Amino acid sequence: xxxxxxxxxxxxxxxxxxxxxxxxxxxxxxxxxxxxxxxxxxxxxxxxxxxxxxxxxxxxxxxxxxxxxxxxxxxxxxxxxxxxxxxxxxxxxxxxxxxxxxxxxxxxxxxxxxxxxxxxxxxxxxxxxxx
Amino acid sequence: xxxxxxxxxxxxxxxxxxxxxxxxxxxxxxxxxxxxxxxxxxxxxxxxxxxxxxxxxxxxxxxxxxxxxxxxxxxxxxxxxxxxxxxxxxxxxxxxxxxxxxxxxxxxxxxxxxxxxxxxxxxxxxxxxxx
Numbered sequence: 242x243x244x245x246x247x248x249x250x251x252x253x254x255x256x257x258x259x260x261x262x263x264x265x266x267x268x269x270x271x272x273x274x275x276x277x278x279x280x281x282x283x284x285x286x287x288x289x290x291x292x293x294x295x296x297x298x299x300x301x302x303x304x305x306x307x308x309x310x311x312x313x314x315x316x317x318x319x320x321x322x323x324x325x326x327x328x329x330x331x332x333x334x335x336x337x338x339x340x341x342x343x344x345x346x347x348x349x350x351x352x353x354x355x356x357x358x359x360x361x362x363x364x365x366x367x368x369x370x371x372x
Numbered sequence: 373x374x375x376x377x378x379x380x381x382x383x384x385x386x387x388x389x390x391x392x393x394x395x396x397x398x399x400x401x402x403x404x405x406x407x408x409x410x411x412x413x414x415x416x417x418x419x420x421x422x423x424x425x426x427x428x429x430x431x432x433x434x435x436x437x438x439x440x441x442x443x444x445x446x447x448x449x450x451x452x453x454x455x456x457x458x459x460x461x462x463x464x465x466x467x468x469x470x471x472x473x474x475x476x477x478x479x480x481x482x483x484x485x486x487x488x489x490x491x492x493x494x495x496x497x498x499x500x501x502x503x
Contacts, residue, residue: 277455289489291431302426
């Protein structure tokens with residue numbers, strides 16, 4: 242599909258008024274892409290290191306526990322919970338429910354708050370157990 | 373060429389399109405997402421409930437069927453969902469046919485390749501061949 246440059250583009254991100262539904266929709270894409278690329282790369286590296294033996298696994302664990310590794314892991318945890326919750330929101334909307342503006346806005350805000358809460362809870366448990 | 377039971381929007385598009393895939397890709401993305409809600413929560417909960425995340429503990433966990441089988445399901449479903457999801461993003465933003473095919477091809481090859489590496493590693497651990 243080629244575009245005729247003389248014709249105007251349809252309105253895009255810059256023109257719409259921002260709202261929770263729009264924000265969550267975009268975050269769903271960003272977190273999904275991040276999980277697909279970074280998340281699966283980390284998962285594959287982790288399984289590969291596990292199969293390669295204790296030395297390779299230790300190298301993974303060392304990187305994972307440094308500050309940049311923790312930033313990636315906490316980021317992936319948030320992306321996981323956010324994508325899961327906004328994904329459930331999308332499944333509900335796919336069956337034609339939740340389009341009432343007030344309900345739609347509320348669910349969008351709830352996925353944002355829920356993901357932050359579950360990320361904090363996950364790391365609270367993770368750090369509590371490893372002590 | 374609308375068949376019986378075509379009262380829903382999905383029912384009307386199933387089997388249509390030039391490749392006769394219709395809503396097949398759309399539907400698979402939803403079905404894998406529903407599976408990943410369960411498998412994803414299983415993975416996070418399992419990691420949190422392990423007594424430690426050292427090589428010996430994790431390898432021992434994945435040597436059991438109750439660890440290895442859901443992990444294999446997670447790996448396969450996550451990679452399929454990632455390939456499907458990234459394709460939607462690419463198809464939305466990359467309209468030039470050559471670039472579109474190149475990027476979707478890259479995603480497909482990297483996705484299947486990553487899945488093969490992850491499954492090989494998991495099998496090696498599960499069958500006790502990890503060093």
